[in-house]
Amino acid sequence: MKKKTAARTGAVVAMTVLTIALAACSKQDAAPQGGAKPTVGVVTLKTQPVSLTTELPGRTSAYRIAEVRPQVNGIVLKRTFTEGGNVKANQQLYQIDPALYQATLDSNRAALARAEASVKSAALLAQRYKPLVETRAVSRQTYDDAIAARDQAAADVLSAKAAVDTARINLVYTRVLSPIEGIIGRSSVTEGALVTANQTTALASVQQIDPIYVDVVQSSAQLLRLQDQLAKGLIKRAEGDQAAQVALTLEDGSQFNQQGKLQFSEVTVDQSTGAVTLRAVFPNPDHRLLPGMFVRARLSDGVRDQGLLVPQRGVARSQNGNPTVMLVNAQNKIELREIKTDRAIGSNWLVTDGLKAGDRVVLEGLQTIRPGAEVTANEVAATPAPADQNQAAPAAAAQAR
Structure with missing residues (x-):
């Protein structure tokens, strides 16, 4: 019995020694060799003027539409x-078929000729009665009747001319x-x-599509935010032609090769959507844009003089969804910081709060660091250089072999 107890005690001691040895080995493996600090790639932030644009959905519509109907x-x-x-x-x-309208025109022309003949006769009669009425050879009533007949004949001529014009217009309308x-x-x-x-x-419809309209919608909340930033001086309006220029992205993702101009903005908010309609006009010489196409328009909002851009690859999200970055502080230690972003500009985020010029944001080596760790920081390019395709192809071919 004593022998069995001694054997069990020896086994427990051996397992304890083995566990301690394994833990020591793992600590030695985890520790950096020679006590070297992790190396990270950082980019030092600096302020710069940033042009702000807004991308809005919209549809094209014809510049002019005429529905052709007979008259x-x-x-x-x-x-x-x-x-x-x-x-x-x-x-x-x-x-x-113009036959009926041609006949009507001819009939009205004949009526006009008859009226013109009558007015000549009436005018001559009134002219003869004038000296006779002075000598009392004819009565004053007879002379007044002759004057009225002359004036009536003149009115009949005007009516006949109007009838001729109407018949001529109707004949033209047959074309x-x-x-x-x-x-x-x-x-x-x-x-x-x-x-x-x-x-x-309608018999047919004619549409003018060069130039062509692009109607886009902007939410009233977005419009109010933009007006608030302008009022506070956070951004300023773009000057010159840049303020009204609009660029288009087509349904297939390609860029339209013509620049448009913002023409007007509605003054009423759509109650069902809470949006304001903006209209831009684009030259369309190749008729690439057709009425009814879905497009995305980029409009210039203004310029932020002290803009701060952070590469998107250096921004992560916290558990509550807020954007965060890893910084290297003055003591070369890692610091986790929450930031506020306004919009994406290319491959960068426009930061409005949480960072300042001179901060060093970690872009490379994020997987090997944690807040509070001391690191060695190396400056890197904000945008990674693309791989050389001429070198990548032979390497891929070698791997395939």
């Missing part, structure tokens, strides 16, 4: 345009013309169709 009744004899093609202003699009220059869509009628004046269905 007289009749049968369509022919269509004189190609669907989807370009048309000029006052170019003929349809021909309505349906394009009111604007642009691209015409599909036709809703064919030859032989009966059309009526001012019908609800």
Whole structure:
């Protein structure tokens, strides 16, 4: 019994010694060799003027739209345009049967000639009666009737001229013309169709898309925040043409090759969305933008003179979601600090609180440090240099072998 107890005691002592030895080895492995401090890459912050832009969603709309409708009744004899093609202003699009309107014009011209003949006769009669009434050869009543007949005949001439003008206009309306220059869509009628004046269905639509409108929406809260920053002097308006310039990103992610200008802003907030509509106008010579396309517009808000930019790769998030950075303080020790950011600008965050010029933010070696650790700081570029593709390709080929 004593032998068994002694054996168990020896085993426990041996296991304790082994555990202590393993712990000592692990501590030796974890300790840096020669007591060297971790090396981190940092970037020293400095203030600089930062142009602030806002990216907003929007849609394109035609600069001008004209729905073509007939102004007289009749049968369509022919269509004189190609669907989807370009048309000029006052170019003929349809021909309505003009026979009835030509006959009406001829009849009104004849009525005008008859009225002009009557006015000549009435004027001559009044002229003859004038000396006779002075000698009392004719009565004053007869002379007054002659003057009234002359004036009535003159009025009949004016009425006949108006009828001729109306008939001429109706005859012109049988040639349906394009009111604007642009691209015409599909036709809703064919030859032989009966059309009526001012019908609800348009014969075709013409849209001018060079230039073209881009309507974007901005939240009223964002607008108020911008106005507040301007009032406090945190940012200032961009000067010159830059203040109104707008750039576009298309649906496929490509950049539109033309710069636009902000034309106006609505003064009423949409009650259903809480947003304000802004309208920009863009040149569109290649007709790359079509009405109804979804785009993203970048508008210039202003310039922050003392802007502070921090690379995004140096910013992390705390458990409560706030942005944080690791700093190297004056004692070369790591410090964790919460910051406030306004917006992303390229690969950087615009910081509004928590940092100042001269702070050293850790960009490289974040995995090997913790707050309070003493480190060696080396300045690095804020934007990492891209790998050389000419060297990377042979290395990849060698690995494949």
